[in-house]
Amino acid sequence: MDIIICVKRIPMTQEVDLEIDDSGKDIKKDALAYVVNDWDNYAIEESVILKEKLGGTVTVITVGDEDDEDVLRRALAMGADKAIRIEPGELELDGFLISNILAQVIKGLEYDLVLTGVQADDDNFGMVGIMLAEKLGLAHSAVVTGFEAEGSEATINVELEGGLDEVSKIKLPALLSIQTGINEPRYVSIMGIRKAGKKELNVVKVEDIGLSDEELVRQTIIEEYFLPPETEGAEMIEGDPSNVAEAILRILKEKGVSV
Amino acid sequence: MADRKIFSGGEFLITDAAPDDVFTPEDFTDEHKMIYETARDFVTKEVEPNIDKLEEKDHDLTLDILAKAGELGLLGTDVPEEYGGLGLDKVSTTVVTEAIAPAGSFAVVHGAHTGIGSLPIVYFGTEEQKKKYLPKLASGEWCGAYCLTESGAGSDALNAKTKAVLSDDGKYYILNGEKMFITNAGWASSFIVYAKVDGEKFTGFIVEKDFPGVSTGAEEKKMGVHGSSTRPVILEDAKVPVENVLFEIGKGHKIAFNILNIGRWKLGAGAVGGCKICVTNSVKYANGRTQFKVPISSFGMIKTKLADMAIRTYMSDSMMYRLAGMFDDKLGTLDDEDKKSGAENAKAIEEYAAECSITKVYGSEILDYCVDEYVQILGGYGFCSEYPAERYYRDSRINKIWEGTNEINRMLVPGTMMRRAMQGRLNLFPAAKAIAGELMSYSPLSVQLPDTPLALQEHIVKMSKKIALMVAGVSAQKFQQDLAKEQEVMAKIADIVIEIFAMESGLLRTLKMISKEGEEKAKYQIAAVKVYVDENIPKIETWAKQILAYVEEGDMLRTQLAGVKKLARYQPIDTVSLKRAVADRVIELESYPF
Numbered sequence: 001m002d003i004i005i006c007v008k009r010i011p012m013t014q015e016v017d018l019e020i021d022d023s024g025k026d027i028k029k030d031a032l033a034y035v036v037n038d039w040d041n042y043a044i045e046e047s048v049i050l051k052e053k054l055g056g057t058v059t060v061i062t063v064g065d066e067d068d069e070d071v072l073r074r075a076l077a078m079g080a081d082k083a084i085r086i087e088p089g090e091l092e093l094d095g096f097l098i099s100n101i102l103a104q105v106i107k108g109l110e111y112d113l114v115l116t117g118v119q120a121d122d123d124n125f126g127m128v129g130i131m132l133a134e135k136l137g138l139a140h141s142a143v144v145t146g147f148e149a150e151g152s153e154a155t156i157n158v159e160l161e162g163g164l165d166e167v168s169k170i171k172l173p174a175l176l177s178i179q180t181g182i183n184e185p186r187y188v189s190i191m192g193i194r195k196a197g198k199k200e201l202n203v204v205k206v207e208d209i210g211l212s213d214e215e216l217v218r219q220t221i222i223e224e225y226f227l228p229p230e231t232e233g234a235e236m237i238e239g240d241p242s243n244v245a246e247a248i249l250r251i252l253k254e255k256g257v258s259v
Numbered sequence: 260m261a262d263r264k265i266f267s268g269g270e271f272l273i274t275d276a277a278p279d280d281v282f283t284p285e286d287f288t289d290e291h292k293m294i295y296e297t298a299r300d301f302v303t304k305e306v307e308p309n310i311d312k313l314e315e316k317d318h319d320l321t322l323d324i325l326a327k328a329g330e331l332g333l334l335g336t337d338v339p340e341e342y343g344g345l346g347l348d349k350v351s352t353t354v355v356t357e358a359i360a361p362a363g364s365f366a367v368v369h370g371a372h373t374g375i376g377s378l379p380i381v382y383f384g385t386e387e388q389k390k391k392y393l394p395k396l397a398s399g400e401w402c403g404a405y406c407l408t409e410s411g412a413g414s415d416a417l418n419a420k421t422k423a424v425l426s427d428d429g430k431y432y433i434l435n436g437e438k439m440f441i442t443n444a445g446w447a448s449s450f451i452v453y454a455k456v457d458g459e460k461f462t463g464f465i466v467e468k469d470f471p472g473v474s475t476g477a478e479e480k481k482m483g484v485h486g487s488s489t490r491p492v493i494l495e496d497a498k499v500p501v502e503n504v505l506f507e508i509g510k511g512h513k514i515a516f517n518i519l520n521i522g523r524w525k526l527g528a529g530a531v532g533g534c535k536i537c538v539t540n541s542v543k544y545a546n547g548r549t550q551f552k553v554p555i556s557s558f559g560m561i562k563t564k565l566a567d568m569a570i571r572t573y574m575s576d577s578m579m580y581r582l583a584g585m586f587d588d589k590l591g592t593l594d595d596e597d598k599k600s601g602a603e604n605a606k607a608i609e610e611y612a613a614e615c616s617i618t619k620v621y622g623s624e625i626l627d628y629c630v631d632e633y634v635q636i637l638g639g640y641g642f643c644s645e646y647p648a649e650r651y652y653r654d655s656r657i658n659k660i661w662e663g664t665n666e667i668n669r670m671l672v673p674g675t676m677m678r679r680a681m682q683g684r685l686n687l688f689p690a691a692k693a694i695a696g697e698l699m700s701y702s703p704l705s706v707q708l709p710d711t712p713l714a715l716q717e718h719i720v721k722m723s724k725k726i727a728l729m730v731a732g733v734s735a736q737k738f739q740q741d742l743a744k745e746q747e748v749m750a751k752i753a754d755i756v757i758e759i760f761a762m763e764s765g766l767l768r769t770l771k772m773i774s775k776e777g778e779e780k781a782k783y784q785i786a787a788v789k790v791y792v793d794e795n796i797p798k799i800e801t802w803a804k805q806i807l808a809y810v811e812e813g814d815m816l817r818t819q820l821a822g823v824k825k826l827a828r829y830q831p832i833d834t835v836s837l838k839r840a841v842a843d844r845v846i847e848l849e850s851y852p853f
């Protein structure tokens with residue numbers, strides 16, 4: 001089975017006090033560490049598991065600059081066979097445009113399955129997978145937590161609201177947005193890192209993939225970022241632990257919680 | 260690595276290296292960076308959640324985690340590929356060692372296993388020994404240990420009493436004796452044991468746990484590294500097949516001392532990893548802790564601590580990777596045949612014995628400084644075991660004791676350099692003589708420094724080398740062969756040389772960075788070098804004068820003191836502001852900033 005996975009390198013924003021930059025349209029990123037998007041990591045693992053089981057190749061793609069090659073090399077070290085980086089140059093990107101670019105490149109490749117993460121941890125739009133499926137004319141399923149291929153079909157598990165698990169069949173080729181927890185992503189071993197150094201990593205420029213200028217325009221423009229204003233209404237309960245506990249109990253009861 | 264000039268051991272003291280001659284962490288390849296991430300990831304996911312269990316010496320868990328490390332290649336960086344390892348460069352090994360440091364006691368298990376437990380076979384084993392043992396060690400199926408110390412033979416390791424006698428059938432050596440303080444003893448499957456054949460020829464042996472007559476004693480109760488096993492290894496008529504003799508009979512000291520050389524620099528690399536965690540953990544706490552209505556990181560005295568920790572760690576870091584690069588260059592000159600020869604390997608490793616001692620002493624003492632400030636910044640919480648600072652503080656202490664105590668290593672710094680000078684391998688004495696001549700005409704007032712960011716610091720490093728050569732020369736002339744008995748003098752020379760290597764390593768790294776990325780990008784590194792040189796030139800001047808005051812007298816003393824004064828002439832700069840700038844950067848990033 002030939003698999004294509006789309007991945008993104010994102011800044012780690014947990015446990016950091018984010019600050020808005022001078023433009024007011026982005027956050028300050030220079031002090032942030034960058035990692036592979038968590039969802040994508042599961043997608044990479046899933047593709048490598050499938051390759052190990054069924055044979056075939058895994059190609060990993062990102063739209064990004066040279067620094068973003070980190071996540072491609074990482075995927076190669078986990079077991080992907082080939083990597084493609086699409087250099088966007090000065091283009092301003094959004095989910096729509098990224099999916100346009102990816103679709104254009106993926107059209108020219110052989111595949112049975114395309115994987116993305118459900119969403120990217122930076123802006124949590126969750127759009128690229130769905131739009132990419134549409135543009136490639138593929139069946140799509142999101143929040144996939146299980147995959148079992150049977151010939152030209154596959155049985156997939158999808159996580160629904162309220163903890164429900166939906167089992168369905170999907171025709172291949174298809175595009176699946178992978179949910180975290182579908183597997184346990186492996187470590188990147190030093191042996192893998194060594195092998196990755198010898199694998200193919202191709203760079204293509206966005207102007208060379210055959211999209212017209214009109215097709216290279218983003219559809220969303222960020223106007224402003226702001227931190228939520230501090231609101232009234234929080235009550236700080238002070239005192240020793242037993243007083244605090246008493247106060248919490250009293251408030252809960254007042255608000256109608258039966259305790 | 261291609262165009263770096265290969266320095267001979269100790270040569271840094273007499274020849275100025277160019278920035279491009281040193282390897283720096285900014286030169287990491289993508290592969291090095293990924294290896295670092297792998298090791299960190301492993302520590303975060305496998306070790307850190309298990310720290311409490313590991314601290315109780317959980318035998319099975321420790322071996323499980325070791326095997327997992329093996330699966331990821333974290334045990335095999337130094338083992339050639341044909342024996343199940345990865346055969347990587349020393350920079351990769353240094354990267355792994357640094358990244359594993361936060362694993363606490365497990366870092367000790369890992370370090371002893373991959374270093375002193377495996378390297379003797381890598382460098383000195385026969386083809387059969389390598390085939391038999393290295394794959395098991397590289398995969399973590401077996402854990403390795405190293406048995407040099409005995410109750411009566413610690414620093415004086417060659418004074419071992421353990422004996423080896425050939426059996427009547429000529430097939431075995433029968434070993435008798437007791438080794439002391441052996442790391443990994445409780446879970447090791449193979450031991451590198453040193454014993455004297457016929458009571459005189461000091462020799463290495465590969466001893467398996469299951470050989471008849473091999474056992475271990477009770478665990479030591481230790482101040483720190485509680486999760487490492489430390490026991491006596493008891494040899495009672497232990498039967499060791501003759502094919503398990505390591506290298507040559509009577510050449511055990513070659514193995515022992517060269518493996519210690521590598522162990523010393525690996526210890527330094529691990530210490531750097533520890534230092535970086537101290538800085539990061541300290542600033543995280545300091546930013547979050549409010550006293551007097553503000554975060555304690557806003558207080559000048561706390562800023563000073565954060566800056567000093569970061570700056571000294573930067574020097575230590577620069578030094579470790581510089582040495583890793585030197586080893587890679589040197590070992591890179593060996594051809595495939597040489598690499599299989601224990602004697603050739605020994606020669607290459609021995610080259611940088613003095614530098615290894617320097618990194619060991621410096622790395623361990625900077626770590627001790629950092630753990631102390633880490634505790635201090637946490638106040639009362641630093642003293643309580645709920646926070647890791649308390650464990651770091653205890654764990655750090657052993658580093659000044661093992662792999663040769665810092666006293667022994669201080670003796671080795673000038674000792675090795677003098678020996679190389681006597682052997683004609685280091686032009687120490689001509690250089691020292693030249694300075695005596697130069698001094699007459701030298702005037703610090705006529706020095707014209709170029710208008711470059713670190714011109715003053717470059718000048719001071721050069722002058723410090725002259726001071727070192729001058730006092731070493733004067734001392735050698737006075738005491739000749741007996742200089743080694745003048746330990747107080749030896750130690751002060753060592754301290755001067757150590758600080759020179761530290762200053763110069765940080766300086767060269769920063770100059771390299773400036774030339775590649777520009778002054779603005781290197782501004783905190785520049786501040787670090789300025790502060791460090793500012794604080795150390797007065798120390799170097801004082802140590803030199805103390806040596807002279809002991810060695811010389813009368814007019815000669817006055818002339819020499821005046822000479823040192825001229826060479827060390829330096830006007831202090833504003834380091835308060837520089838340290839604040841570095842500290843503010845640490846505070847902003849909430850981590851080690853370089």
Ligand SMILES: Cc1cc2nc3c(=O)[nH]c(=O)nc-3n(C[C@H](O)[C@H](O)[C@H](O)COP(=O)(O)OP(=O)(O)OC[C@H]3O[C@@H](n4cnc5c(N)ncnc54)[C@H](O)[C@@H]3O)c2cc1C
Pocket residue numbers: 371404405406407408410412413414415439440441442443481489657660661662663664665666667746
């Ligand atoms: C936790 C732990 C793990 C260890 N692991 C191992 C291991 O795996 N394998 C192994 O072989 N050993 C191991 N050791 C032993 C360690 O290497 C020795 O403890 C060390 O070499 C010092 O020897 P000693 O303890 O006998 O001290 P001594 O040699 O008795 O030294 C005591 C003091 O005297 C000083 N001193 C000694 N000689 C001189 C001198 N000539 N000039 C100036 N000062 C001197 C020392 O610097 C020190 O301050 C371990 C020790 C510990 C505590």
Ligand SMILES: Cc1cc2nc3c(=O)[nH]c(=O)nc-3n(C[C@H](O)[C@H](O)[C@H](O)COP(=O)(O)OP(=O)(O)OC[C@H]3O[C@@H](n4cnc5c(N)ncnc54)[C@H](O)[C@@H]3O)c2cc1C
Pocket residue numbers: 548550551555558559560561635636637638639640642643
């Ligand atoms: C074993 C133990 C026994 C103790 N026994 C007692 C006891 O019997 N009774 C009792 O009342 N207390 C006791 N204490 C508490 C002890 O006195 C406090 O821990 C100590 O005063 C420090 O306070 P802190 O731990 O809150 O640290 P912090 O005040 O948070 O200090 C953290 C760091 O910030 C620095 N810092 C704080 N303010 C400033 C400033 N303005 N300028 C510069 N630096 C600053 C500190 O010097 C320190 O390095 C005990 C603590 C321990 C660990």
